[in-house]
Amino acid sequence: MVQKVIKYGNSMAVILPKEAAASTGIRVGSLVTTTVEGGRVIVQPVDVVPKLSPENQQFVDRLYAKRRKVFDALAE
Numbered sequence: 001m002v003q004k005v006i007k008y009g010n011s012m013a014v015i016l017p018k019e020a021a022a023s024t025g026i027r028v029g030s031l032v033t034t035t036v037e038g039g040r041v042i043v044q045p046v047d048v049v050p051k052l053s054p055e056n057q058q059f060v061d062r063l064y065a066k067r068r069k070v071f072d073a074l075a076e
Helices: 018-023 053-065 066-076
Strands: 004-007 011-014 032-036 040-044
Touching: 053 066
Parallel strands: none
Antiparallel strands: 004 011, 032 040
């Protein structure tokens, strides 16, 4: 499919066809990587798993242990 490159601020953009987005799992708001290989621009979705600092993880663990019944009830 031929697409037109458009100006987007100081950058350029290409509209991603709905079928291409659906087949790759890309949705509005998805994070993607762009790379150039062999003269081609490749756009790929990124699976992002947030990581907490050790201090924040300890806080979350303590909070969960203290309020486990509440979290379990909310999950039902």
